[in-house]
Amino acid sequence: MKWLIMVGAVLAVAVAAVVIIGALLPKRHVVSRGTLIHQSPEAVFALISGPPTWRPSVKSVAELPARNGHVCWSEEDKRGQKVTYERVELEPPRTMITRIADPDLPFGGTWKYDVEEVEGGSRVTITEDGEVYNPLFRFVSKFIMGHSATIDGYLKELGNKFGEEIKPEA
Secondary structure (H helix, E strand, O other): HHHHHHHHHHHHHHHHHHHHHHHHHEEEEEEEEEEEEEEOHHHHHHHHHHHHHHHHOEEEEEEEEEEEEEEEEEEEOOOOEEEEEEEEEEEEEOOEEEEEOOOOOOOOEEEEEEEEEEEOOEEEEEEEEEEOOOOHHHHHHHHOOOOOHHHHHHHHHHHHHHOOOOOEOO
């Protein structure tokens, strides 16, 4: 019985430490990652600015009514999490900015996609200007997943779609 109380106390202290550390971290973070894709900027931009049905991590996509003149949609991932997005800027074939448009999520922010023509194809850079509101999620995002994990996954899916193995870079 004594061991059970000790284990419970250690777990409670660990959880409290994680929450305290998370609360001390800034809510906002900015991270950029990019890669070379051996395709024209027009081909890359046409893919990333359309519905994300090409992404294996996306289970379903639903078009939503426009908000403030912006295109909106909802994505459901393979784990069943749904996120509503809004495209707030579009300058083909160079720049697109999307924003999480669901205020009830424990996170939010924008993604800026830049496509630059370079020798051998296109340099695709994604910049996340994000916020994580929940201290526990903030800890996980910073120390366990890493702020660039979602961008890295997206860039790898983009490379795979074009039949390329890529390595995201800072």
